[in-house]
Amino acid sequence: MEYRRLGKSGLQLSALSLGSWLTFGNQISDKVADELMGIAYDAGVNFFDNAEGYAEGKSEEVMGKIIKAHQWERESYVVSSKVFFGTENKGPNRTGLSRKHVIEACHAALKRLQVDYLDLYFCHRPDKNTPIEETVWAMNTLLQQGKILYWGTSEWSAAEILEAIRVARQYHLVGPTMEQPQYNLLERNKLENEYLLLFKEYGLGTTIWSPLASGLLSGKYTAGDAKDTRLDMKGMEWLKESALAEEKLAKVKKLQTLADELNVPLAKLSLAWCLKNPNVSTVILGASKTEQLKENLTTLNVLPLLTDEVMEEIEGVMETKPILPQF
Template sequence: MEYRRLGKSGLQVSALSLGSWLTFGQQISDSVADELMGIAYDAGVNFFDNAEGYAAGKSEEVMGKSIKKHKWERESFVVSSKVFFGTEHKGPNRVGLSRKHVIEACNGALKRLQVDYLDLYFCHRPDKNTPIEETVWAMNTLLQQGKILYWGTSEWSAAELMEAIVVAKQYNLIGPTMEQPQYNLIERYKMEKEYLLLFKEYGLGTTIWSPLASGLLSGKYTSGKVKDTRLDLKGMEWLKDAVLNEEKLEKARKLQSLADELNVPLAKLSLAWCLKNPNVSTVILGASKTQQLKENLTTLEVVPLLSTEVMEKIEDIVKTKPVLPQF
């Protein structure tokens, strides 16, 4: 396993990490989730990603039980939670990024994950109803209390991140260390254009999600079939419509042909492509089957195959690279 610094921080995270969105507490059994945790840890994964909103809090409960069962030394792993969407019970002050919810959600996550502190704590989405200043202060309070070690954002705009950084500097508080954006061969704008100044000037770290574009780049949807996959889950109709787009499917088919030429699975080719970006701190893997995870955990072997020529072939297929301003 390769380890990378989380942006400019001193924290080292495994280049490949394990996330629980749509799987833990929902798509797979607790015993399979526990097995996946063990496989990942034994392969050198040290970062496990979670959120209060995943399976309405059940995802964190499942992960917490697994962590306790394995009896891993606390220093050997990094665990996260995210605040915004709330858990099972919604209502005033139970969602969003108010000081009240940020702190109460953190306390809830600690109980569900059965840990004394969170290594990483993310603002899962920007909150238009709460001043960013209030959220930055709340995060700083949790840092001072030792309940979190680093805080960051997920799917925030560069402008919102800059405001958080400016507020933190103004009041001598600790600003965001990392952002969790979607990043894959289809969705590239934030990572390759919008955040460039934040990477250069502030050393922002990234824990990228959906590196396989919700399975599109795994090759399993090129036939258009979704039975027994996450796209077949109740409530995932929006995701199904976004993924099973004919233009995207055609790109996936062409990428599959290239992967076949290289004699590697399309999933590993797509994951390796994400790892080539120096601004990616860690690529979050999702898995519902043990063999699937074992296979994807060997992705680092594929990275050397991505020569300049291969990268150009990929670009010719996807044509998704953001256009940068000319100076």
């Protein structure tokens, strides 16, 4: 396993990590979740990603039981939670980024995960109804109390992150260390365009999600054996419609041809492509089957195949590179 610094921080994360969105406490059994975490940990994965909103809190409960049962040394792994969407009860102060919810959600996540502190704590979405100052102060309070070690954002705009940094500097508080954006061969603007100043000037780290574009880049849809996927789950209709657009599928089929020429599974080619970006601190893998995870955890072996020529071929096929503004 390769380890990368989380932006300018001293924290080192495995280049490949394991997330629990849509799987733990929902799509897969607790037994399979246990097996997946064991396989990942044994392969050198040290970061496990979670959130209060995943399976309405059940995902964190499942992960907490697994961590406790394995009795891994606390220093050997990094665990996260995210605050915004709340759990099963959506009362007026049970969602969003108010000081009340940020702090109460942290306490609840600690109980569900059965840990004394969260390594990473994310603001899962921006909250238009709460001043950024209030959220930054709340995060700083949790940092001072030792309940979280680093805080960050997920799917915030560059302007919103910059405002959080400005507030933190104004009041001599600790600003955001990392952002968790979607990043894959079909979704590239934030990481390759919007956040460039944040990387250059502030050393922002990234823990990217959906590197396989909700399975579109996994090879399932080009092999014609896509049954019972996460896109077929109840409530995922919005994602299925977006992910399986004909234009995207046509590009992915061409990419499959290139992967076949390289004798590499499409999923591993797509994951390795994400890892080639130096601004990616870790790629969060999602998995519902042990064989799938074992295969994808060997992605680092593919990196040497991604020469400049191959990267250009990929660009020629996908044509998704953001057009940067000319100054």
